[in-house]
Amino acid sequence: MDGSLESQQAANIKRARQACANCRRKKTKCSGERPSCFPCRRNQSRCVYEPYSATLGDSNSNPPPPTAATTDNAALLERISTIESRLAALSEQSHQASSVSPPQYNQIDRRSSSQDAEPAIRAFGSFAGLQTDHFSLPPRPVLRSVIDTYFIHVHNQPYSYFQEASFRQRLESNLLPRCLVLAVLASAVKFSTHEYYAGKTREATEKYARESWMSVLTEYMAVEENMNVHVVQTVNLLAIVDYTAGRVSAGWLKIGLAARISQDLHLMKDPDGWLSYMEQEERRRTFWSAYLVDKLISCGQNRPLCILDEDCMLQLPSDEETFRSGDWKKTETLGQLLSWNTQVVEKPSAFALAILMASIFGRCTRYVHHRRADEIPPWDTKSEFSAITSSLLLLESYSSFEGRSISEVMRNQEQxxxxxxxxxxAHALFHLCHCLLNHPFLVRLGLKPFGAKTPTSFPSRALRASCDHAKQLLDLVQDARESGCLVESSFYAYCIAVAGGIQSLALSLVGDAAASIIDGRNQEFMQYIQQSIDWLERLGLLWPHAANMIVRLREFHAQSYRFVGLLSPTSLKDDLDPATEAVLWSMIDYATLGADLRKRPMPSDPGMPHVPSPTSWDLDVVPTSFDTATNLFTSHTSPVRLNEVDFFLNSSPGQNCLL
Structure with a gap:
C-alpha cells in the first residue's frame, strides 16, 4: 500500500502541464493557458491541445512493463484520442468556414433561428432539473440572439469589456472560455425576448451565473498561475449579477476577487506594447470596468474600496470609434484628469468621463460613510466637503453637453x-454626488460638532442644493429615455431611490431651513416622488434589487413625517435616536437599500398593529399634522414608537419582494 502511494505521488510530481501542439513541435516553453496559450497569441497561431495520450511519450523515463490494467487504459486513451481527433477536425472545418464567410450577426434570420431552436425549446422544460456537472450552452441561434442582446443592452451600460467584432469572431471559433460565455449569457438573458427563455429569464440567469462561477472555481482557481484577463471579465460580470439579485455579500466578495486578480495581472499598468492595439484596449477597459464596479458598490458603511486612485497608472479608455477600428490613441491618466493644471489637448472619451466621475463619487462616499469627527466645518474652503464640490466642476470643463439637454445633443448627432x-x-453621478453631500440627514451629522456656531444659512442652502440636484437627476434620466437612450443600468436604481428619498424627506421638514424651499412646492415634490416609484417599478422588471428599493422607498415615505425636526436649529445638538438613524442610513446605503427583503427581521413586539401592504399606500396623502410627543431626535422617545418605526422600516409582506 505504501509503495503504491509513493509511486503515485512520484507520478504526480513528474507530471507537467500539457503543452499545446505548436509549442511541442517548436520545442518552446508553453504557458499552458486555454483556449490559447501565450506564444500562440503572440504569433497569432491556432492553438490546439492534443489528447493526453499523444503527450505521454514525451517522458524520458522507461515505460513500465505492460499489465492488464495498463492495456485497458491504453485502449481507453486510444478511444478518447479518436473522439478528440474527430472533434478537432469538425472544429477546424467550422473555423475554415467562418474565415471564408464570416457570419452576419445583425442579419440573422429570426424565422430560421426559431425553427432550429424548437427542439431545444421543448427540452428547456427540464432546465430546472439540469445537473451542474454538465451544463450545455443554448443552441447556436439562441446564443447568437443573446449575444446581440448583450451588445445592445449591457455593453457600455456603463461597463465595457470587449470589442464587439473580435468577441463575435472568437465566439464562433470557440476561442472564448466557457465561464466567460456563461457570464455574458447571465448578464444579458434578462433583456432577451427570445422564445427559448419565455417565462424563464430569472431562472436562466441564476443557472448561467452559478455554472459560470463553478467553472471559474474548478478551471482557474484550483490551478496555479492559470489566471488571465477573461477571469477578471467573468468575475466582474458575476459580481453584478449577485449584487443586483440582493446577494450583497456574494457580489461584494466577487468584485474584491476580480480587483485582486486584475492587480496580480498588472492590469493597473499600461499593457505590453507587443500586444495588438485591440488587446491593449480590452485590457484597459477590463481594468477600468472593475474599477467602476468597485467604486459603485462601495457606497455604504463598512465597504472600503479595493482599488485606490493612486495605484491606477494606465491611461484612460479611448473613444468608441478608435476602439472599434482597432487603432491606438494616446489618452490622459486618471491623475491627469483630476488635476486642474493638466492641459488636455482633446476632450476625454465618454467612458473616461464616467470613470472620472466614479473617482469623485468614491471620494464622496468615503466622506459620507466613513467620516470621523470633523475639525474643519464643511463651509470652510479647506474642508473635504469644499474639495469634493470643487472637483465636481471638472465635469463641466470636460463634458460636451455644455448645459444642453440630451435630446438636443442627440438631435444634432454630435455624439x-x-x-x-x-x-x-457621468452626469447622473454628478447629481448623485451633490445629493449625498447635501443630504439633510448627512448635513445634520456634519453640523453636530459645531452646534451653535453653525451659520443659519448653511442648512437651508444644503437642503435647496439636495432638492435641486435630486430633481435634475430625475429629469436627466427621463429626458434620456424620451430621447431614445437606454437607461437600464442597475446603478440607476440606487440613484433614483436616493433622489426620491430626498424629495420625500424634504416634503416633511419644517422650520426655518425648509420654509423658503418647501412652501408652495408640495405638488412638485409629490410628482417627483411618484416619478421615482414609476422608474423603480420599470427597473424592477429587470433588476431584483430595484424591486426591493420600491418597497423601502414606500415605507420611508409613509414614515417621513416623523423626521420633521431633522434640520431644526434647536435639535442639531441632540443625538439621533439609534432606530431613527438606522432608518435614515438605510436610504443611502446601497447594500441595505437593495438587499433581499426576505432576510429582514420581523418585529419582536407581539402587540404591534397590522401594517398594510406598501403598494396600498397612497403617495398623494401628505400628513397635515404631527404628533409632537413622538420626537425621534432625542433619547426621550417612547419605546413603543421606536418599535413601530423599526417594524415599518425593517419588514414587509413576502409577496411584495418577488417580481
Missing part, C-alpha cells in the same frame, strides 16, 4: 450613440 450612455451615466 456616437454608443457613447451617449456613458455621458448620461
Amino acid at each position: 456616437d450613440p454608443q457613447e451617449i450612455g456613458h455621458l448620461v451615466f
Whole structure:
C-alpha cells in the first residue's frame, strides 16, 4: 500500500502541464493557458491541445512493463484520442468556414433561428432539473440572439469589456472560455425576448451565473498561475449579477476577487506594447470596468474600496470609434484628469468621463460613510466637503453637453450613440454626488460638532442644493429615455431611490431651513416622488434589487413625517435616536437599500398593529399634522414608537419582494 502511494505521488510530481501542439513541435516553453496559450497569441497561431495520450511519450523515463490494467487504459486513451481527433477536425472545418464567410450577426434570420431552436425549446422544460456537472450552452441561434442582446443592452451600460467584432469572431471559433460565455449569457438573458427563455429569464440567469462561477472555481482557481484577463471579465460580470439579485455579500466578495486578480495581472499598468492595439484596449477597459464596479458598490458603511486612485497608472479608455477600428490613441491618466493644471489637448472619451466621475463619487462616499469627527466645518474652503464640490466642476470643463439637454445633443448627432450612455451615466453621478453631500440627514451629522456656531444659512442652502440636484437627476434620466437612450443600468436604481428619498424627506421638514424651499412646492415634490416609484417599478422588471428599493422607498415615505425636526436649529445638538438613524442610513446605503427583503427581521413586539401592504399606500396623502410627543431626535422617545418605526422600516409582506 505504501509503495503504491509513493509511486503515485512520484507520478504526480513528474507530471507537467500539457503543452499545446505548436509549442511541442517548436520545442518552446508553453504557458499552458486555454483556449490559447501565450506564444500562440503572440504569433497569432491556432492553438490546439492534443489528447493526453499523444503527450505521454514525451517522458524520458522507461515505460513500465505492460499489465492488464495498463492495456485497458491504453485502449481507453486510444478511444478518447479518436473522439478528440474527430472533434478537432469538425472544429477546424467550422473555423475554415467562418474565415471564408464570416457570419452576419445583425442579419440573422429570426424565422430560421426559431425553427432550429424548437427542439431545444421543448427540452428547456427540464432546465430546472439540469445537473451542474454538465451544463450545455443554448443552441447556436439562441446564443447568437443573446449575444446581440448583450451588445445592445449591457455593453457600455456603463461597463465595457470587449470589442464587439473580435468577441463575435472568437465566439464562433470557440476561442472564448466557457465561464466567460456563461457570464455574458447571465448578464444579458434578462433583456432577451427570445422564445427559448419565455417565462424563464430569472431562472436562466441564476443557472448561467452559478455554472459560470463553478467553472471559474474548478478551471482557474484550483490551478496555479492559470489566471488571465477573461477571469477578471467573468468575475466582474458575476459580481453584478449577485449584487443586483440582493446577494450583497456574494457580489461584494466577487468584485474584491476580480480587483485582486486584475492587480496580480498588472492590469493597473499600461499593457505590453507587443500586444495588438485591440488587446491593449480590452485590457484597459477590463481594468477600468472593475474599477467602476468597485467604486459603485462601495457606497455604504463598512465597504472600503479595493482599488485606490493612486495605484491606477494606465491611461484612460479611448473613444468608441478608435476602439472599434482597432487603432491606438494616446489618452490622459486618471491623475491627469483630476488635476486642474493638466492641459488636455482633446476632450476625454465618454467612458473616461464616467470613470472620472466614479473617482469623485468614491471620494464622496468615503466622506459620507466613513467620516470621523470633523475639525474643519464643511463651509470652510479647506474642508473635504469644499474639495469634493470643487472637483465636481471638472465635469463641466470636460463634458460636451455644455448645459444642453440630451435630446438636443442627440438631435444634432454630435455624439456616437454608443457613447451617449456613458455621458448620461457621468452626469447622473454628478447629481448623485451633490445629493449625498447635501443630504439633510448627512448635513445634520456634519453640523453636530459645531452646534451653535453653525451659520443659519448653511442648512437651508444644503437642503435647496439636495432638492435641486435630486430633481435634475430625475429629469436627466427621463429626458434620456424620451430621447431614445437606454437607461437600464442597475446603478440607476440606487440613484433614483436616493433622489426620491430626498424629495420625500424634504416634503416633511419644517422650520426655518425648509420654509423658503418647501412652501408652495408640495405638488412638485409629490410628482417627483411618484416619478421615482414609476422608474423603480420599470427597473424592477429587470433588476431584483430595484424591486426591493420600491418597497423601502414606500415605507420611508409613509414614515417621513416623523423626521420633521431633522434640520431644526434647536435639535442639531441632540443625538439621533439609534432606530431613527438606522432608518435614515438605510436610504443611502446601497447594500441595505437593495438587499433581499426576505432576510429582514420581523418585529419582536407581539402587540404591534397590522401594517398594510406598501403598494396600498397612497403617495398623494401628505400628513397635515404631527404628533409632537413622538420626537425621534432625542433619547426621550417612547419605546413603543421606536418599535413601530423599526417594524415599518425593517419588514414587509413576502409577496411584495418577488417580481
